[in-house]
Amino acid sequence: MTTLHSRSRRRRVVAAAGAVSAGLLVLSACDKPTPIATVTVGTSSVNSEAACYNDGKALNAASLANCLKDTGIESIKVDPDDTVRFGVDPKIADNGWTILMNGQPLTDSSKKTYRTIPGSVFFNAQYGASGNSTLVSIKEGDKSVLGLWSFKLKKDA
Numbered sequence: 001m002t003t004l005h006s007r008s009r010r011r012r013v014v015a016a017a018g019a020v021s022a023g024l025l026v027l028s029a030c031d032k033p034t035p036i037a038t039v040t041v042g043t044s045s046v047n048s049e050a051a052c053y054n055d056g057k058a059l060n061a062a063s064l065a066n067c068l069k070d071t072g073i074e075s076i077k078v079d080p081d082d083t084v085r086f087g088v089d090p091k092i093a094d095n096g097w098t099i100l101m102n103g104q105p106l107t108d109s110s111k112k113t114y115r116t117i118p119g120s121v122f123f124n125a126q127y128g129a130s131g132n133s134t135l136v137s138i139k140e141g142d143k144s145v146l147g148l149w150s151f152k153l154k155k156d157a
Contacts, residue, residue, distance in 0.1 A: 008094055021062040033086070034053040035050070035053075035091045036048065036049060036088075036089050037087070037089070037092065037149035037151075038086070038087040039076055039136070039151045040085040041078050041083075041084055042063065043080055046074040046151060048073075050140075050147040051148050052066070052067035052147060052148040053113075053146075053148075056091075056095070056149075057146070058145065059144075067148050070150060073150050074151050075151065075154055076152075076153060077153075078122060081119060081124075082119040084118070086115045086138065088140075090113055090135070092147065093113045096107065096142040097111075098139045099117070099136060101128060102135050115145050122136065133152055135152055136153055137149060137150045138150075
């Protein structure tokens with residue numbers, strides 16, 4: 001019976017070692033999470049990891065073009081009378097960040113972690129808006145683009 005017991009024990013040890021190895025393999029394949037950007041309107045908020053991010057290194061034009069085609073964009077409803085609040089991880093703020101509306105700069109670069117903009121701006125033709133939704137992006141970096149986070153703001157009137 002000792003032989004049967006030790007075979008059974010060996011199988012359990014091998015199975016446990018295999019499970020641990022598989023778990024480590026899965027963990028090593030995980031990407032490091034990117035810093036988070038958040039958009040808040042009233043009591044609703046959405047946040048997102050970057051659509052494009054290269055761990056603090058500059059992104060090339062091809063990467064940025066692909067990011068702008070991203071279809072998994074978070075959306076939030078905005079009443080034009082509301083204030084839209086943008087918040088970024090301190091790591092993003094340290095490098096400077098700009099709010100883009102439909103790809104065009106809406107703000108100057110900032111090193112603060114928080115900014116507010118009236119909701120009416122995002123649906124005003126004077127600022128390049130058209131229709132009932134606007135693509136808003138957060139661009140990290142002053143001289144070169146280090147990361148890009150995108151959100152869709154939908155008019156809620």
